Amino acid sequence: MTISQNNKNGVKLMKTANENMTCTSKQLFVLLNDLKEGKLAGECRIDDTLANQKLKETLQQDQFDITANLLNRMDSPPSRVDFMPLHRLITEEEVDDVVHAVKDVLPTGQFTSGSYVGVFEAEIAAFLSKKHVMASSSGTDAMIVALKAAGVGQGDEVIMPANSFAATENAVLAAGGTPIFCDIDPVTFCMDPSEIEACVTLKTKCILPVHLYGKLPDMEAIAKIADKYGIPIIEDACQAIGVSDLGKNSLCSILSFNPYKNLGTCGKAGAIVTDDPSFASACMEYMYHGFELNQKNKKAADYGFNAKIDNLQAAIGLARMKYLSLNNLKRLYLADRYIAHLQQYEDRGLIKLPQMTDDHVWHLFTIKILNGNRDQVKDMMLKFHNVQTDIYYPILSHHQNTPLVKANYRHTSLPVTESVHKQMLQLPLYPGLTVEEQDKVMEALIDVVS
Numbered sequence: 001m002t003i004s005q006n007n008k009n010g011v012k013l014m015k016t017a018n019e020n021m022t023c024t025s026k027q028l029f030v031l032l033n034d035l036k037e038g039k040l041a042g043e044c045r046i047d048d049t050l051a052n053q054k055l056k057e058t059l060q061q062d063q064f065d066i067t068a069n070l071l072n073r074m075d076s077p078p079s080r081v082d083f084m085p086l087h088r089l090i091t092e093e094e095v096d097d098v099v100h101a102v103k104d105v106l107p108t109g110q111f112t113s114g115s116y117v118g119v120f121e122a123e124i125a126a127f128l129s130k131k132h133v134m135a136s137s138s139g140t141d142a143m144i145v146a147l148k149a150a151g152v153g154q155g156d157e158v159i160m161p162a163n164s165f166a167a168t169e170n171a172v173l174a175a176g177g178t179p180i181f182c183d184i185d186p187v188t189f190c191m192d193p194s195e196i197e198a199c200v201t202l203k204t205k206c207i208l209p210v211h212l213y214g215k216l217p218d219m220e221a222i223a224k225i226a227d228k229y230g231i232p233i234i235e236d237a238c239q240a241i242g243v244s245d246l247g248k249n250s251l252c253s254i255l256s257f258n259p260y261k262n263l264g265t266c267g268k269a270g271a272i273v274t275d276d277p278s279f280a281s282a283c284m285e286y287m288y289h290g291f292e293l294n295q296k297n298k299k300a301a302d303y304g305f306n307a308k309i310d311n312l313q314a315a316i317g318l319a320r321m322k323y324l325s326l327n328n329l330k331r332l333y334l335a336d337r338y339i340a341h342l343q344q345y346e347d348r349g350l351i352k353l354p355q356m357t358d359d360h361v362w363h364l365f366t367i368k369i370l371n372g373n374r375d376q377v378k379d380m381m382l383k384f385h386n387v388q389t390d391i392y393y394p395i396l397s398h399h400q401n402t403p404l405v406k407a408n409y410r411h412t413s414l415p416v417t418e419s420v421h422k423q424m425l426q427l428p429l430y431p432g433l434t435v436e437e438q439d440k441v442m443e444a445l446i447d448v449v450s
Contacts, residue, residue, distance in 0.1 A: 020045045020046060021045060022129065023055060023328075024128070024243065024244040025243045025359055028242075032329065035064075041059035041060070042059060046325075050321050050322055051123070051322070052325045058070070067435065070330050070333050071435050072432060072433070074436040074437070077436055079386060081387045081428055081441055083390045088430070089431075090259075094323060097320070098319050101318065102315070105312050110311050112308075112310050114314075115311070116315040119314070120135055120315075120318050120321075121133040121314075123321055124255070124271060124273065124321075125273075127321075128241075128246055130246075130274065130275060131280075132273070133271055133273050134280065134284055134308075135309035135314060136270045136271055136287060137269065138256070138268040138270050139258065140170065141287075141307035142256075143167065143236065144174045145272060146251075146252050147172060147175035147206065149283045149285075151205060152205045153177070153205075155177075156204075157201060157204045158172045158177045159180045159196060159200070159207045159208065160180070160207075160209070161184055161190070162396045162399075163184060163396055164393065165238075166397070169397050172208070178203075181398050181412055181414060183414045185416075186416050186419075186420050187355065188212075188218075188355075190210065190215055190217035191209045191210065193222050196225050204229065207232075207234075208235075213239060213362075213363050213365075213366050214240050214243065214262070214361040214363035215243075216243050216245065223249035233250035234252055234254065235250045237253040238254060238270070239361075239364070241255050241262050242361045243361050244359060247274065252272050253273045253274070254271070255270055255272075257270055262331070263324045264320065265313040265317045266313070266316050267313050281293060287308055288305075289304040328361050331429060332360075338365055338438070339353050345450075349371065351370055366392075367424075367427060368423035369449065375391075377425065377449060378390075381445060384447075384448070385448075387440060387441050389441075390425075396417060396418065428441055
């Protein structure tokens with residue numbers, strides 16, 4: 001939908017005051033540094049978007065203390081630390097809000113279509129300062145729809161990284177396209193712009209960078225190559241809601257609201273975000289059976305999908321969206337705390353830490369193991385310290401044991417991706433992680449790699 005001052009449901013959207021913060025990643029980065037330096041939290045001017053509601057309430061507390069007010073504490077040392085415990089990705093307060101949302105929807109009988117869809121889309125648009133948001137049944141469905149709306153069809157090539165969730169390549173294949181795997185930057189873990197041009201052919205239809213682990217790639221450099229060849233960019237931002245400049249250099253961005261993500265519903269959902277009205281219209285047709293907009297059962301396209309978000313999931317998304325900026329600030333602070341406490345071990349050449357930058361929303365915290373075998377480090381941290389870590393994508397796309405890969409990608413060489421992948425290890429990071437649990441993770445890592 002298109003953003004306006006007030007939507008048809010009467011929901012107030014984003015203020016336009018320049019002095020206020022939208023609280024995307026660049027502003028949260030500045031905010032965290034200000035808070036660490038002792039700036040009074042109550043002085044912070046923050047936009048009245050739904051995503052900022054709980055952050056504003058937290059910062060306005062009397063005698064705000066950054067660690068005490070942002071991070072949870074435990075009365076006793078933890079006996080175990082899980083990597084991403086599902087039951088702790090949603091707080092009791094959020095559960096109460098979700099229950100209220102479900103109770104509001106159930107009596108209406110409007111479980112599929114309904115008024116909450118438009119409100120949810122408007123709030124996402126306001127937070128990201130985008131003109132059009134089409135909420136979908138999943139991030140994967142959103143990706144397929146966007147690729148089809150961008151013209152991807154049989155035999156068309158789409159340039160993308162090989163270290164990503166299978167949904168990225170599956171969407172390309174479902175649209176009829178062919179994935180062309182591009183090597184990555186060893187520091188950011190994202191697509192390396194310097195490797196893209198060698199992947200371009202006459203069949204290239206789209207460039208599909210992945211904002212891996214919540215980190216924005218060098219989109220300006222990618223956009224220069226895309227402009228040179230007249231190729232559209234679709235951003236896989238499923239792990240990156242809240243990153244600044246999302247969609248600035250692309251046709252659209254794809255979001256996921258899977259419960260694992262920084263903003264999750266209580267099921268599967270996603271969205272397409274764009275400023276292009278023609279592209280938005282094409283997406284909406286593909287998203288709902290090929291029907292002409294605002295016409296019942298009248299087709300404008302040969303076919304389409306049943307890919308719109310459910311009204312119930314939209315209501316749940318609205319309930320949880322209030323916590324987005326606060327949770328992203330917590331993720332940022334936890335990442336900053338990891339880096340500060342582990343820096344000396346990077347200096348000793350034992351590990352490699354991710355860089356603390358303002359274009360990251362810290363969906364995952366990924367390090368490289370330089371001293372010893374990554375798999376052994378992972379196993380020993382669990383065996384001797386009861387600390388669970390993860391290799392988030394254990395098999396690269398071009399190393400999968402499938403007929404398609406065997407037939408088409410046996411000779412694909414991605415030296416940086418393959419080298420870095422052997423070193424990658426994800427440490428626990430989610431808003432509910434306690435100080436004591438994080439300390440235990442770091443103690444375990446230091447003991448094993450030292």
